[in-house]
Amino acid sequence: MLNGTCGAFLNDVEDFPRLNPKTLLAASMAIARFRGFLSKVDDFHGVRNIFSCSLKTEFRGRRQPRDEATRLLFERISPIGDPTASMVPVLDQWVKEGNEVNKSQLTNIIKDLRSFKRYSHALQISMWMSEKRYIELTSSDISVRLDLVSKIHGIEEAESHFNNVPVHQRSLEVYGALLNCYANAKCVEKAEGLMDKMRDLGFARGSLVYSVLLGLYQQTGNYGKMENLVEEMEEKRIRLNSHAYCILLNAYRTKSDTSKIDEVLKKAESDDVYGKHWSVYSNAAHGYLEAGLVDKAVTTLRYAEEFITGDRRNHLAYEFLMTQYAKAGKRDDVLRVWKIYNKKKRVLNKGYISFISSLLRLDDIESAEQVFDEWKVKGLSLDIRIPNLLIKHYCKKDLLEKAKAVIEEIISKGVKPNEQTWLYLASCYLEEGRSQEAVEAMKKSLREATSIDISEWTHYNDVLEACLKFLKEEGNIKEAEEFVQLLEQQGNASPVVSQRFLQYVTGENPKPEEQ
Template sequence: MKLGDWSRVFNNLKTHFDFKNVLGVFPYSTSTTTTTGRSKMAMMGGSRKGLFRKISPIGDLSVSIVPVLDQRVEEGNSVEKHLLQFYINRLRSYRRYAHALEMSLWMTDKRYFPMSYRDVAIRLDLIAKVHGIEHAENYFNSVPKQLKGLAVYSALLYCYAREKSVEKAEALMQRMRDLGLDRSAFVFNVLLSLYYKADNYEKLDSLMQEMEEKGIARDIYTYCICLKVNAAQSNVDGIEDILRTVESDSNLASDWFFYTTAGDAYIKVGHLDKAFAMLKKSEELIEGRGIVYDNLLTRYTTLGKKEEVLRIWELYKTYVKVYNKGYIAIICSLLKFDDIESVEKIFDEWESQTPHTFKL
C-alpha cells in the first residue's frame, strides 16, 4: 500500500479500538517476565479457566459481565474481595469502565463485601465516567458520612477537574479546607492542573502560595505541572530551575514521567537537544513498563530521531510483552518517517501475534 493508504488504515484502526474498548488495546501496565508480572498472572487465575480469562474476551461494553460472575459462584468457586479489587483496577486500566463498575456493584450487592474508602472513591470515579457527573454527585451525596474521607472527596474533585468544572472544583476545595482535608499535595495538584489547562496562571500562583503557607511540600507531580506552566510561558530559565531543584532534593524521587514531561517542555520551547537528553534520562527509569516505551516512541518521533525509534522498539520487544497499543505506536511513528517497508514488516509481525495481543 501507499503511505496515504496506510495512514487511513491506522487512523481507522485507532478509532475502532478506542470505540470497542477491547481489553489489551490500552495496556497502561502490562505483564512482564519479572516476578511481579508472574504474580499478577497467578492472581488472575493463571490459566484460561480463571475468572478474568472468561471476562477478558467480552470487549463489547453493552454486554454485561454479571452472568459470568454469577456463574463463577454457582459453580462453587470462591471469589475473594482482594481479587475483585484487582480485577476492577485492571479493567479500569484498559478503559473498560462499564464492566469495572458492574464488578464494583456486584462485589457489594451480590457478595456483600464491605466498602472501604478506596472502593467508594473508585466507584464514584467509574459512575462519573459511565453515567456522567450528575450521577456521581448523587452517589457522593448518598455515601455514609463515615466513608466520606479524603479519598472520596479527592475522587469527586478529580471528576470536576476532568470535566473542567472550575466553579464546582473550587467550591468542593473550599469544603475540603473547612473539613481539614486540604493537607495533601495530591489535592492541590488536581486544582493546579485544572488552572493550568484553563490558562489561569494567577489562580495557579495563588494556590502554590497557599501550599507554601500551609507547609505542604511539592511532590514530583507538582513540579511536572510547573514544567508545563513554564513551557507554556516560554520560560527556559524556569524549566531549568525546576530541574535543578528536583535533582538536588533527595526527598524527591524523580521518575520516568518527570523526565518525559521535562522533554515535552524543552520541545515546546524549541530546545530539542535538551529534550533529547531528558528522554535519555527517562530511559534509565523505565523499569520494564510498556507505557514508558509507548511514550518514548512518540517523543523520539517528534524529535525526528528514527534510529532512536527503532532502537526503543527493539528494547520494547525484548523486555515487555507488546500489546496492540505498542504496535499502533510504532507503526504510527514509522508512518511519519514514510518508512512503508518497516510498517509492512511490523504489521505482519503484529498480525501473527493477534491471538496473543488480545489476551493478558
C-alpha cells in the same frame, strides 16, 4: 500530542491495605516519590484518576485472574461486550450453581473490567457485591464506585452517591475520588469548594491532593490559580512530586514560555527525591521541541535517559523517548533507544506502536515495514492500531495498493478493520478520483464508528462531505439517503443533522452543515 505512548503510573488505590487517612496519605506520597504520575493524554499533561485510576493494558499483557474460580467467573463475564447487558443474571447463575464468590474475586474482576473501560459492567458488579452479597464496602470500594458512577451517570449522580456515604466512611480516599471526578469533568468551582472542605478536615496535606487541582488548573488554562496553588504548597512546605513538575512544565509548554520551563527544570534538578525523574526531563524536552529548540530538547532527552529506573513500567519511558527523538529528527537515537528497550523489556503492542510511528514520522517506510513484519510473528495480540499506522502512511503517500494489501492481509488473519482503517482508505480513493469506491469505504467506516462524534473529527467530516458532494453531483439520491440513514442509525448524527445532509444532496442547502 504523541500517539499511544503513555499511560498512568499509579496502581489502583484499591490495591492499598485498609489504611486510616494519615497512613494512606503517607502511602500516597511514597507512591508519588518512587513512581510519579502520568496523565491520560500522551504528552503527560492533566490528571487521570489519581485516586481511583486503572491502568490500560493490552489483552495479552494484562493481569491474570488470581485463582481458578476467579478465572472461570471472568470467562463467563468477559465475552459479554454489550455495555447495556446486565451482569446480574450471570452472577446469580454462578451462585445458583453452587460456586463460591468472595470479595477478592469480585474486586479483581472489577479491576479487569475497568482496565478495558467496561465501566458499566464494573459498576453493576460493584452494586451486586453490596446489594446481593451484602459485602461491606471499604473506603477503597466506595472510591472505585464513585469513579464508576461519575463515568456512567455523570457528576451529579456521583455527588449524590458521595452524599449517601456515611460520614465515618468519608476518608481522604473517598474525598480524593470525588475531587478527581470533578477534575475529570473540569468542574473548577466544585473542585475548589471540595478542596476547601478537605483543608478544613486536614486532608489537604500532601502533594497527591494538590496535584489533582494543579492538573485541573492546567487543563482549563487557569495558570494564575495554578501558580498560586504552588505558592500555597511552598508555604505549607508541601513538596512538588514528579507529576506536579510535569503539570507545570506542560502548562508552560502550552504557553510557549521556555524561560518558565527552565525555572521548573532548575527547581526539579535540585530536588533529589521527586525532581530527578525521566518524565520530568521528557516533558521539559517536549516543551523545548515545540518551541523549536531542538538541540536543547535533545540534550534534555539524554538527561532523561539517565533517570530510567528498573521500574516494571519503565517501558513508558522508552516509548516516549522514541517519539520525542523522532520529532527531533534523530533517527539514530530512535534506533538506539529501541535497541535498549528490546534488550531490557519484553516489548508489547504499545512499544511497537511507538517505534513504528516514530519511523514513519521520519519517513523511513522500509524500516517500519520490517518492524511490522517482526511484530506479526511475535505472537502478540493482533492490535488493529499497528497495521493502521502503515495504512494511514500509505494513503498519505498515495500508495493505495500497498494500503489495500495490508487490509487484505489483516482480514485474512482474523483482524477486523475499524472506522479509521476504512476512513484512511476512503480518503485515498478520493485522492485518486475513485469516488464511488470512497463512498463504499466510508459506509464501512460509518458501520464501525459507533462512538465517534463526527462534529469533532475534522478529517472524518472532510471525507464525509466529499462523498456527499459526489452523490449529489451524480444525482444518486437513493444511495445518499442510505448513506445518511446509516450515519443516523449508528449514532453518529442526530436526526436534525441527518436531515441537513439530505437537504444538501437534494439541493435545498448549499453546504452540508453539521451544526
